[in-house]
Amino acid sequence: MIEITAEVRAAIDRAAGDMEFAGDECIEPADGLIHCKKCHGSRQTVVPRFGGSGYFMPRRLCPCQQKAQEERKAMEEQRERMESVKRRKAQGLQDRYLYDCTFSNDNGQNPVMEKAHAYVEH
Numbered sequence: 001m002i003e004i005t006a007e008v009r010a011a012i013d014r015a016a017g018d019m020e021f022a023g024d025e026c027i028e029p030a031d032g033l034i035h036c037k038k039c040h041g042s043r044q045t046v047v048p049r050f051g052g053s054g055y056f057m058p059r060r061l062c063p064c065q066q067k068a069q070e071e072r073k074a075m076e077e078q079r080e081r082m083e084s085v086k087r088r089k090a091q092g093l094q095d096r097y098l099y100d101c102t103f104s105n106d107n108g109q110n111p112v113m114e115k116a117h118a119y120v121e122h
């Protein structure tokens with residue numbers, strides 16, 4: 001973000017009249033930009049117009065919106081990873097009864113399981 005001079009502040013204040021706010025937003029008196037009521041982070045920045053005079057104030061995500069976006073992205077990645085595991089399991093284990101055959105479900109009766117554990121560990 002550029003330095004907010006008197007000229008920039010005047011442009012911000014002119015543009016503020018056309019802005020629409022969400023319920024969790026307010027104008028910060030110190031810079032005239034839209035801020036988040038929750039984290040007080042800026043939801044707007046100032047950029048000089050390319051090849052001309054004046055400025056525009058595009059929206060941006062405040063820190064709590066960025067965090068929420070990252071969490072949604074991580075959850076989506078986790079969901080996709082689990083879908084991938086499920087697909088691979090379905091392709092690799094044709095018999096459904098084998099789905100429950102896990103080390104945690106093993107009763108320790110089968111001597112071959114020792115080799116299976118050694119295989120996985122190494």
Ligand SMILES: [Zn+2]
Pocket residue numbers: 036037038039040041062063064065
């Ligand atoms: Zn916020």
